[in-house]
Amino acid sequence: ILFSNDAFGQHFAVEELYNDKANQCLLMKEALKYYVNILNPFSMLVAKKIDEIMGMGLNISMICPSHGVIWRDNPLQIIDKYAEWSKAYQEDRITVVYDTMWEGTARIAREISHELSLQHPDTVVKVFSVSKSDKNEVMTEVFKSKAIIVGSPTVSNDILSSMSGWLSFLKQLKFKNKKAAVFGCYGWSGEGNRILKERLKDAGFEVIEEEVKSLWNPEAEDFAKVKEMVAKI
Ligand SMILES: Cc1cc2nc3c(=O)[nH]c(=O)nc-3n(C[C@H](O)[C@H](O)[C@H](O)COP(=O)(O)O)c2cc1C
Known part of the structure; x- marks a missing residue:
């Protein structure tokens, strides 16, 4: 025994x-x-x-x-x-994780999910709002994923505190061999995407350059950026 x-x-x-x-x-x-x-x-x-x-x-x-x-x-x-x-386990999955105040960043998340299903029909895609999901369930999906796409609006020259807390937990879990991309809405200074990229790199993810950064609410030109980002992830 x-x-x-x-x-x-x-x-x-x-x-x-x-x-x-x-x-x-x-x-x-x-x-x-x-x-x-x-x-x-x-x-x-x-x-x-x-x-x-x-x-x-x-x-x-x-x-x-x-x-x-x-x-x-x-x-x-x-x-x-x-x-x-224990050996860098991975499935053909991509997980989208975000939070939002006024739904703009959520609309980008939904467009990313739609575009992923068009460009990568065999990949399993799941979308989570961190403020409405169990964080341990989200991490289990991240574990199974080959890439994650992470979004937050800019708030007070930073990202939402819910995303900041989630990124701290993500770093603690020391995931390996995964790619990441970022997206988010902003109103003026727009630091959110840069901060998301820095935090994801610090958590050990290989972060791609392509991003979606939308002034106030996403428009057609932002959705065109979704296509480019999804093609590179
Ligand atoms: C309390 C608060 C603080 C904000 N701070 C910033 C900021 O520092 N820089 C900026 O570019 N936008 C800032 N914004 C604007 C938001 O980023 C913008 O409204 C964005 O479209 C919200 O995205 P969402 O629809 O996903 O919530 C702030 C908005 C609020 C409500």
Whole structure:
């Protein structure tokens, strides 16, 4: 029996305790959410530890984490998943994350999503407003994505505080091997896009030059910029 403490856990309660008694879809969703939001920064250590444990050639009959299910049915399945997740895991997905005050930046987000579906029909695209979404769910989508597109209007020579907080959390999770692009509305000084780019670079993302920067409300010329940006991401 492996008493793994935090590793292989979830924030998930199952009355009958064991993994085979859980709804499998929910269980794996929660196991991934836990990995992304808590263990992703330690992915290199996770990969090393898994190699070490597997190298011991132990016959593991049960894994008992400090929270979540007890893995008794095929306990190696969660070790296999961790091995996959810890090596810069990626799917053909792009996630759009934004916040807005008067909906202008939201309209650009929706246009980006529409353009992505035209230019990249096989790519799974999800759009999140940070003020209306669970931040751990959003990070799980970022983890699965090959690129993210991030938007905020300019506010008081800065970005919205909701986006600023979200970008701090993004940096903490130490994602690797992902591209990013930015967009947003402004009224006069327009620092928002530059700040978004700096924060994303600082969080380890490869940020592309192409952007959408719209004075007050997006117009046809801004939507033309969406096409260029989506072609480069
Ligand atoms: C409280 C407040 C502060 C703002 N500060 C700035 C600013 O410093 N520089 C700027 O260019 N625009 C500023 N703006 C203008 C907004 O960026 C502009 O209204 C933008 O179109 C809002 O985008 P949204 O529709 O996505 O909320 C400010 C607006 C508000 C309400």
